[in-house]
Every structure is written in C-alpha cells, then in structure tokens.
Amino acid sequence: MATTLITGGTVVSATGRSAADVLLDGETIAAVLAPGSTLLGHDLEASVDTVIDATGKYVIPGGIDAHTHMQLPFGGTSASDTFETGTRAAAWGGTTTIVDFAVQRAGERVQDGLAHWHELAAGNCAIDYGFHQIVGGVDADSLAALPGLIDEGISSFKMFMAYPGVFYADDAQILRAMQVAADTGLLTMMHAENGPVIDVLAEQLIEKGKTSPYFHGVARAWQMEEEATHRAIMLSNLTGAPLYVVHVSAKQAVEQLAWARDNGQNVFGETCPQYLYLSLEDQLGASSEEWGDFEGAKWVCSTPLRSKHEGHQHHMWQALRTNDIQMVSTDHCPFCMKDQKTLGQGDFRAIPNGIGSVEHRMDLMYQGVVTGQITLERWVELTSTTPARMFGMYGKKGVIAPGADADIVVYDPAGHTSIGVGKTHHMNMDHSAWEGYEIDGHVDTVISRGKVVVDEGAYIGAKGDGRFVKRGLSQYLV
Ligand code: DUC
Numbered sequence: 001m002a003t004t005l006i007t008g009g010t011v012v013s014a015t016g017r018s019a020a021d022v023l024l025d026g027e028t029i030a031a032v033l034a035p036g037s038t039l040l041g042h043d044l045e046a047s048v049d050t051v052i053d054a055t056g057k058y059v060i061p062g063g064i065d066a067h068t069h070m071q072l073p074f075g076g077t078s079a080s081d082t083f084e085t086g087t088r089a090a091a092w093g094g095t096t097t098i099v100d101f102a103v104q105r106a107g108e109r110v111q112d113g114l115a116h117w118h119e120l121a122a123g124n125c126a127i128d129y130g131f132h133q134i135v136g137g138v139d140a141d142s143l144a145a146l147p148g149l150i151d152e153g154i155s156s157f158k159m160f161m162a163y164p165g166v167f168y169a170d171d172a173q174i175l176r177a178m179q180v181a182a183d184t185g186l187l188t189m190m191h192a193e194n195g196p197v198i199d200v201l202a203e204q205l206i207e208k209g210k211t212s213p214y215f216h217g218v219a220r221a222w223q224m225e226e227e228a229t230h231r232a233i234m235l236s237n238l239t240g241a242p243l244y245v246v247h248v249s250a251k252q253a254v255e256q257l258a259w260a261r262d263n264g265q266n267v268f269g270e271t272c273p274q275y276l277y278l279s280l281e282d283q284l285g286a287s288s289e290e291w292g293d294f295e296g297a298k299w300v301c302s303t304p305l306r307s308k309h310e311g312h313q314h315h316m317w318q319a320l321r322t323n324d325i326q327m328v329s330t331d332h333c334p335f336c337m338k339d340q341k342t343l344g345q346g347d348f349r350a351i352p353n354g355i356g357s358v359e360h361r362m363d364l365m366y367q368g369v370v371t372g373q374i375t376l377e378r379w380v381e382l383t384s385t386t387p388a389r390m391f392g393m394y395g396k397k398g399v400i401a402p403g404a405d406a407d408i409v410v411y412d413p414a415g416h417t418s419i420g421v422g423k424t425h426h427m428n429m430d431h432s433a434w435e436g437y438e439i440d441g442h443v444d445t446v447i448s449r450g451k452v453v454v455d456e457g458a459y460i461g462a463k464g465d466g467r468f469v470k471r472g473l474s475q476y477l478v
C-alpha cells in the first residue's frame with residue numbers, strides 16, 4: 001500500500017487546530033503525529049512513498065456535500081451535471097463525498113427508483129457518494145419499502161411539501177411516513193414550503209403579466225416557508241420522528257427551528273451558500289427593465305433567494321454561529337441558460353429550479369472565516385464533520401483520525417480563487433451563479449481515500465474512483 005506523509009500543516013477539526021503531520025497508509029489515515037515525529041525510530045519523510053508539504057496551510061477533512069441533484073429530471077429536462085462531471089467539479093472544490101437524492105416518483109417502486117440511481121452513478125464518480133431517497137409518491141407500497149432502505153445504506157429520505165402534482169406529499173402522507181421514520185430510525189428530510197398556496201400566488205402573478213424570473217421569488221413567499229417549517233416541526237413533535245429541514249432560506253423558518261430545538265425537539269436545519277450571499281434583488285442584475293430580464297433565471301431555485309431588505313442573509317450567518325442551523329450543503333442542481341432555463345421564457349413557473357455550486361461550497365464558506373462570520377473550526381464542522389454525523393458516516397468520513405478514510409484537503413489561506421466561467425468552473429453549465437466572486441483562499445491538494453485527485457488546480461483522478469458509501473443511521477438520533 002502506498003504511504004503518504006502530509007507535513008508542516010495545521011490540522012483543523014471541528015473542535016480545534018494543531019500543528020501535526022498526517023500519515024496515510026493506502027486508503028486510510030494511519031496516524032496524526034507531532035510535527036517531525038519518527039515512528040519506531042524511522043525517519044518518516046525518508047520512508048514514505050510521497051511527502052506533501054503543507055507548510056503554512058490548513059489540513060482539513062474532505063468536504064461532504066450532503067445535498068446534490070446530479071442528473072435530476074425536473075421540469076421537462078434534467079440537471080446538466082452527470083455524476084461524472086458533477087463529482088469531478090466537487091473534487092476540484094475540495095469536496096470528497098456527496099450525498100445525492102435517488103428519486104422515486106408516484107406510481108414507481110422505491111426499489112426501482114433507487115436501482116436506477118445506482119445505475120446512473122456506479123463507475124462514474126470521481127469521489128465517494130451516498131444516496132438519500134426522495135419519496136415522490138407516499139402510498140402503502142412506498143411506506144412498506146422505507147424500512148428496507150436502511151440495509152441498503154440509505155438512512156434518510158426526503159419529502160416535499162411543495163410541487164403539487166410532482167413530488168408533493170400532503171400532511172396525511174407526511175404523518176404516515178414520519179410514523180415509519182420514528183419506528184425505524186430513518187431521518188426525515190423535508191422541503192418545507194407550502195406548495196398549494198405558492199402555486200395560486202404564482203398563477204395570479206402570471207395572470208397580471210408578471211412573468212419574469214424575479215416573480216418566482218415573489219410567489220414563494222417567506223410566510224409559506226415559515227408555515228411549512230412549523231407544520232413539519234409539529235408533525236415531527238407528534239410522531240417523535242427527528243426532522244431535517246433542507247435549504248432553509250427565510251429567517252422566520254430559522255426561528256421556527258430554533259424554537260423547536262429550545263423546546264427539546266430533535267430538529268435540524270441546512271442552508272446553502274446562495275442564501276448566505278445572494279438576494280432576490282441580485283436576480284434583477286443590471287437590467288433596466290422594471291422587474292429584471294431573463295438573466296435572473298440563473299438564480300431561480302427553491303426555496304428562493306430572499307430579499308436583502310429583510311435581512312435573511314445576515315440572520316443566516318448568525319444562525320450558523322449559534323447552531324440554530326447546523327449544516328451548509330449546496331442543493332447543487334444546475335441547468336444551462338441556453339436551452340434549459342429558457343423553457344421558462346415568458347412564464348417563470350417553467351424555469352427549471354436550481355443553482356450549481358458543488359464546486360464552490362468549501363471556498364465560499366471559507367470566505368466566511370476570512371470575513372469573521374464563522375471560525376475556522378466551525379467551517380470544518382459545517383462542511384464536513386456535522387454532515388458525516390448527521391448522515392451516518394462519521395469515523396470513516398468527517399474527521400482526520402487514525403482509521404478514517406484518507407479524505408483530506410490541503411487548503412492554502414494565502415492562495416486566491418477567482419470564480420467564474422473560464423476561471424474556476426468545471427461544472428457542466430454555461431454560466432455561473434457565482435460569476436465574479438473572489439475568494440481569499442485556495443484548494444491546493446485534494447486526497448480521496450488516499451489518492452491525490454486534485455493537485456494545484458489539476459485534476460489527476462479518474463472516473464470511477466468514487467465508491468458508494470453505505471451509511472449507518474444518523475448519529476444525531478437519541
Ligand atoms: N429546489 C431546487 O432549487 N432545485 C431542485 C429541487 C428543489 O427543491
């Protein structure tokens with residue numbers, strides 16, 4: 001087995017930092033050692049196969065993006081990143097594990113939806129990957145299939161309070177699924193927006209001729225995120241099923257989660273970089289049109305970007321510090337402007353929902369360290385350690401410790417990253433939602449299970465390096 005020694009760096013964990021050398025033996029971390037240590041009298045630098053000099057740099061556990069949608073069929077098209085292109089872009093950005101959403105549609109067997117997702121991913125991924133299960137049709141068959149997911153290494157499933165007629169689950173369906181979750185230890189993930197109300201608001205806007213992408217955000221009112229979040233919390237309270245609310249963007253939804261946690265409920269929230277940095281007003285761009293032009297389609301996602309005048313973004317950073325929000329994932333769901341987003345020209349309801357960020361999450365969140373919004377340790381916790389614990393991978397993933405998978409990023413705080421097409425952009429999309437963002441930091445080296453896959457901006461891994469991760473139950477269950 002090839003051995004590697006990462007020397008001279010500062011090893012950062014969720015709880016602290018220290019100067020240490022990290023010894024890798026094949027795919028596994030063998031030891032974390034005081035700088036310059038010998039092992040049983042051997043000079044390590046002389047005895048290993050490869051030495052990586054991390055002097056002046058941070059050595060962190062590889063990023064875990066627990067919310068991606070490679071190849072997701074949506075609105076008559078499919079997300080433009082395949083497992084191959086999307087996981088490669090993730091690796092470039094310092095993410096060494098993704099958890100993607102396998103899709104079951106109404107009328108389809110859960111087992112068939114899952115099998116299809118395995119076919120899409122197997123042999124194509126650059127980094128390790130796991131799956132959550134989307135249950136797009138809650139009925140007696142899909143409920144009966146849920147407990148069997150645990151043996152398949154899938155310990156979480158997602159339902160939608162939004163998208164009537166597509167993925168939507170009503171309260172009665174959610175109740176029944178949460179009852180199964182409470183009995184089995186599956187973690188319930190929720191897209192918490194009141195879809196039926198949003199659909200009426202959207203229809204009324206279109207009737208008034210308000211068709212531009214901006215009105216996507218107007219229709220998806222924060223009140224209907226707060227309301228759905230509260231409803232999910234109460235159903236979780238009633239059933240005893242722990243709850244994980246995905247892509248929280250409204251400060252009022254954060255307050256619901258904080259309230260429930262203060263009441264002792266096992267509920268968790270995830271936000272995404274777009275809700276920390278971007279706003280509904282950004283969607284208007286430099287357009288001279290009153291309600292923006294079609295450029296705004298680049299930022300159409302659900303939940304939507306929120307108005308900067310209401311202070312959601314500031315509140316979200318605060319929630320990351322106070323642990324009212326526990327995780328940052330991307331909800332990576334890219335669509336090209338030229339032939340996909342354009343489906344919604346003249347009617348924002350037909351714009352495929354999603355932003356591509358899988359490549360930039362580690363950098364964008366590191367920028368929060370630079371600007372004093374979060375600590376270095378919190379950066380690691382939000383982007384790697386908590387995702388590993390939340391989704392049953394901790395020990396193997398999310399930590400630099402003997403016995404863990406050798407998933408490691410060497411991050412250079414003195415480096416610089418310019419984001420945008422033609423700069424840092426390896427996702428399969430014809431634009432960037434993050435064009436022009438400048439990061440004071442740089443992903444230098446990315447190691448995935450002991451193999452260097454990215455070295456100073458060069459991808460040197462291969463399709464199929466990534467393996468399916470069979471996850472255990474959430475380590476946040478009590
Ligand atoms: N939101 C998105 O932005 N894209 C895919 C699905 C979702 O809920």
Ligand code: ZN
Binds near residue numbers: 191246247302303
């Ligand atoms: Zn969602």
Ligand code: ZN
Binds near residue numbers: 067069246331
């Ligand atoms: Zn999503």
Ligand code: ZN
Binds near residue numbers: 412415442443444456
């Ligand atoms: Zn560098």
